[in-house]
Amino acid sequence: MFKFWRNNSEELAMVEKAIKSGLKGHYIEEFENKFAERTKSKYAISLNSGTSALEVSMMALDLKPGDEVIVPALTFSASCFAPLYVGATPVFADIDPDTFLISADSIRKNITPKTKAIITVSLYGELPDYNEITQICSEHNLKLVEDNAQSFDAKLNDKLQGSFGDFSIYSLQRSKHLTTGDGGVLTTNNEKLALYARKLSDLGYSTLQASPGSHLKDKNKLQRPDFLRHDLLGKNFRLPEVCAAMAISQLDKATHLSNLRKKIGQLYLEATKEFSNIIKVQKNIENSEHSYWAFSFMLHENIDWDVFKSKFMELGGHQYYGCWQLAYLEPALRGQKIGNQLFEKGLCPNSEKAQQRMVQLKTNFETIHMAQEQANILKETLIYFSKNL
Ligand SMILES: Cc1ncc(COP(=O)(O)O)c(C=O)c1O
Known part of the structure; x- marks a missing residue:
């Protein structure tokens, strides 16, 4: 009989291994590589929550006060708060009354010259109508963030969630498909966006790369008093390494x-x-x-x-x-x-x-x-x- 994660020893063993290994970041790197592979995306960045992932996506898309971001009205509030965290305006689109998902018609009605992006939500685990929504994005040159906090292994036309937007965000909060108690992941196929998002999720370290892995290898250089670390203001939303270790175990049984x-x-x-x-x-x-x-x-x-x-x-x-x-x-x-x-x-x-x-x-x-x-x-x-x- 398959046991739910609470009863499982694998997560505990991984957490123990991470602690014994000295919490040096290897489990973060392994988790991010595996998550990217599992979701068929080029880059995955782990964070401390899905809400943080949404905020970073808004920052990485350079959304600013005055910009409008269309969001679905029916969702967990974090999806709608995200534009406000960067001073942008959430514009609420109504749902399709049958699918309960953001309606493409309502998106069209809410587009103005100020619209810069759309956040879609795969509510309850079902993907919205990306046939239409991606079309709208290309017609109006809009960025697309997929909020996939509630979905994993969902598909539309044989494509996995995360295949449609500039960014896809996931939550690892305790009720979700994969969980570490709390946590989040941001994925993208765009190297520039990945690097920017990674710096924003961390402390803006100049040494970070789009791909995961230790960026502080040259100790002689970084220990020097004249070393300049930060090329932008990051939020330090990192996922703790013990959570990453647990997340690897969750991915194994995804x-x-x-x-x-x-x-x-x-x-x-x-x-x-x-x-x-x-x-x-x-x-x-x-x-x-x-x-x-x-x-x-x-x-x-x-x-x-x-x-x-x-x-x-x-x-x-x-x-x-x-x-x-x-x-x-x-x-x-x-x-x-x-x-x-x-x-x-x-x-x-x-x-x-x-x-x-x-x-x-x-x-x-x-x-x-x-x-x-x-x-x-x-x-x-x-x-x-x-x-x-
Ligand atoms: C649709 C949706 N978006 C975002 C979030 C936020 O995720 P987190 O709780 O990890 O911050 C959730 C969490 O419940 C959610 O359901």
């Missing part, structure tokens, strides 16, 4: 972990397929392979969110989350007018409606058996509501 989530997603799909009268399951994009960070659906408007959850749990279901409040309705932003958008209700109606009624079921079970039990309970809950609507 295929197991993502396949397990995909199988669990299929179990839920099966359990929900006859209930389109009371729920709307996230629709898959044509030619896509969903990586199911979560299984999501929207409740019919006559079903109360709390009552549904209580019934599911009464029948033995596990706790689950609803969807995060939209970033522009969070106290941190609500009521502000940034650029041409007033951050108030009504900005992105499809996202607002979906957010209120969304159910996000976890897929990180240790065994298929445990997930099957939950899928059966979900089906029982749906039968109950279809009879009692």
Whole structure:
């Protein structure tokens, strides 16, 4: 039986090895090389979180105050905060009401002469419509950052997540496909961007290269008092080496972990397929392979969110989350007018409606058996509501 990471000794052994080796950076180098290879990207830079990776992507694309970055309204807020960290303006695009993903039409409607970039989010593990979105980027000369915090081994037209944008970011936070508790990765195929992003993620050391590896080899040179270290202001967002060691172990089992989530997603799909009268399951994009960070659906408007959850749990279901409040309705932003958008209700109606009624079921079970039990309970809950609507 495959064990979930919490029960595994491999991660512990790797962490011990890293500590015993003196934390000299070798595990960072190994992890970055392996991650790049596994995601079919040229460069991977490890960081302390997905949020940091997003911020660095904004800095590396030279986004500045006055620049607009189109972001999806329905996502975890970090995707929308990223432009604000560099003083740029997030412009909220609405979702496609069936896929729950950023809508290409809404992106088009929000483009202005100030638009410089788009952040897309593979929400719940499904890739957005890159057929359209990459077309928009080339028509309007826009940069593209893929927020793949919730996806790993997801595909569109046989291409992996991360193949479409200038940057792709990943999160290694504890709920994600691969985890080190906290952590993040930024990937790119562009050498110049990789070097810039690496310097920004570190302390702007002049000796850094686009590729990983020790950049402080010439000790005689760097110990001298006249050595100049920093050619730009970096943020020191480095991933700790013990986390990198754990991440190598997670990468070794990445295929197991993502396949397990995909199988669990299929179990839920099966359990929900006859209930389109009371729920709307996230629709898959044509030619896509969903990586199911979560299984999501929207409740019919006559079903109360709390009552549904209580019934599911009464029948033995596990706790689950609803969807995060939209970033522009969070106290941190609500009521502000940034650029041409007033951050108030009504900005992105499809996202607002979906957010209120969304159910996000976890897929990180240790065994298929445990997930099957939950899928059966979900089906029982749906039968109950279809009879009692
Ligand atoms: C879509 C999305 N983007 C960004 C992040 C931020 O990642 P982190 O928690 O590693 O900072 C998350 C994390 O949950 C996320 O779900």
